[in-house]
Amino acid sequence: IVETNLGCTDTAAQTITIHPSPVVDFSINGNCLVERTVLNDLTTIAGTSSIDSIHWQFGDNTFGIDSIENHIYNNTGSYSIQLFAQSDQGCADSLVQTVFVNPNPIADFSITDTCVFQSINLNNNSNIALGTITNNEWDFGDNTTSALFEPGHTFNQAGNYNVRLVAISDSACTDTSTLNITIHPQPVADFTFTSSCFNASFFDASNISSGNINDYAWDFGDIGTASIQNPNHVYTANGNYTVSLQITSGFGCVHDTSKSIAIFNNFTADFVLSNSQICSGDCIQFSDSSTAHTGGTYTWAFSDGQTSNLKNPLVCFQNSDEIPLGIDVQYKVETHSGCVDSITYTNYIQVYPRPTAYFTYTPEDPSISNPYLVFQNQSTNAGSFTWNFGDNETSAVVSPSHVYPEIAKEYSVVLTAYDQSANCHDTYQTTISIADEILFFIPNAFSPNSGNINNTFQPEFTSGVDIYNFRMQLYNRWGEIVFETQDPNIGWDGQYQNQFVAEAAYVWKIDFTETMSDKKHTYSGYVTVVR
Structure with a gap:
């Protein structure tokens, strides 16, 4: 409607369309550095209009046109994000939102x-x-x-x-x-053991799934320790002990275990001997009679200072005194299996002093003409005696006398001297020779052809003449041999050349070897023929 200043009016009419503008909106998800910031367009428009285009300004001089933008900010700080939207009718709108981009943590x-x-x-x-x-x-x-x-x-x-x-x-x-x-992996500690007396042997049974077991630490429960894989240990007393094993792998992984072990030593050391009462200088056989075992070390100690490490020693004892000597015996056994025991006996052995037998005799050179001997007993530490004279005769007299037969012979004389207890004795032996002697008788006259009395000249030899080395000769006054024989049992009957010789004195000569040696003897003299 238009009206002039004069009051004139006119009217014209047209139809127009008012289009809606976009209502811009968007969401922001994520505000961390170098991570996606998700921008989601939420713009709307009324009626039948539609959004023809959008435009993002991310505030870091970068842009986008998609309804959903995944934007990455490379620096921390505040950013103004603007979204422009335009409808299909050319209507436009925009929205600015601020986002603060935070730094990311550093996980470490x-x-x-x-x-x-x-x-x-x-x-x-x-x-x-x-x-x-x-x-x-x-x-x-x-x-x-x-x-x-x-x-x-x-x-x-x-x-x-x-x-x-x-x-x-x-x-x-x-x-x-x-x-x-x-x-x-963790190793698994385990072990087994055996024991005998005080000795125990431990055997490692540990395992590990991979790698190696490098170290072993044993505690035997009696302050004893070891660091080897399979140790042996000797206990000193019976009892129950808690044994622990700690193992360490090559990486250092550790495991331990403990077990109880009972130690009981039922071993007994003992011995037997061949004799407990001996004479000085005699020997005793000692024999181990300990509880059955498979070997070990043996220690013998005697109070006279002697020792031995044999299982069954033969030991000799001396006593130079005049009274019996008591010997203490100590015996200790340590078996290979660890058993240990000892035993001691006081004055277990009696060593008696041994007498010394000795004698002399007179005369020193007895003969068949003087076979009477007197013995002088010079024994020491002796109380009784036995004599054996070698001719089946004996005596218990201290210093006896004895008469031997009047024959040349050697006799073995033995003196046995006993101590006061008669447990010990000593013997002394010597050989006594009854010497042979040259004994003979030669008549100085005989009467041939006078009957059965004194009608033959024949010397009588008692001893000392070797009949196998004998010769007798008779001579007349002219030196002729009137008789000769080599048999001492054959005499001269007074004949010469089968006739009786005249009364006169005749020379006889006898040669022979003595029986005591090879010595030769020559004797001569006169014999008178009497009618």
Whole structure:
């Protein structure tokens, strides 16, 4: 409607369309550095109009046109994000929102390989440039998790595990770090043992699934220890002992176990001997009679200072005194299986002084003409005596006399001297020779052809003449041999050339060898023929 100043009016009519403008809106999801910031276009428009185009300005001199933008900011700080929208009718609208891009935390931790069943050594070194880390999410790779800052954790199986840490800041920014850890197997300690008396032998029965067992630490329960794999140990007393074994693998994984062992020594040392009462200089056979065993070391000690390491020694004892000597015996046995025992006897052996037998006799050179001997007993430490004169005659007299037969012969004389107890004796033996003598009778006259009396000249030889080396000759006054014989049993009947000789004195000469030696003798004289 138009009206002039004069009051004139006119009217014209047209129809126009008013199109709606877009209502710009968008959402922001994520505001962490170098992570996607998701911008979601939420612009709307009324009626039948539609959004023809959009345009993003991200505030970092970068742009976008998609309804959903995933934008990554490379620097922290505040950014103005503007969204422009235009409808199909050319209507436009825009919206600016501010976003603060926060720094991400740096997830960092250290962890060391360890053993199964042992708590891991874990250090959380995570940090953030701005803000704080409010959450830690751990995944140990064995279906277990934790939200603690530095959690303790024990693996129940050996193997390799990826341990992951997610660090979350107060702005919900995250970072992830993953490390591999090796969980080493734990050795399993075990052992067996045998014992005999005080000796025990231990045998390692430990095992490990992989790797080696490097160290052994034994405690035998009696302050004794060892560090070898299969030790032996000698206990000093009966009793029950708790033995423990701790083993360490090559990586250092440790396990220990303990067992009880009963030690009982039922070994008894003992011996027998061949005699407990001997004479000085005699020997005794000692024989081990200990509880049955397979060998060992044997220690004998005697109070006279003698020792032996034989199992069954033969030991000789001396006594130079005049009274019996008592000997103490100590015997100790240590078997190869560790059994130990000893036994001591006081004055177990009596060593009697041994007498010394000795004698002399007179005359020193007895003969068949004087076979009477007197013996002088010079024995010492003796109380009784027995004499054997060698001719089936004996005596118990201290210093006897004895008459031998009047024949040349050697006799073995033995004196046995006994001590006061008659347990010890000594003998002295010597050979006595009754010497032969040259004994003969030669008549100085005879009467041939006068009957049966004195009618033959024949010397009588009693002893000392060797009849096999004999010669007798008779001579007349002219030096003629009137008779000769080599048989002492044949005499001269007074005949010469089958006629009786005249009364006269005749010379006789006798040659012979004595029976005591090869010495030759010559005798001569006169014999008178009487009618």
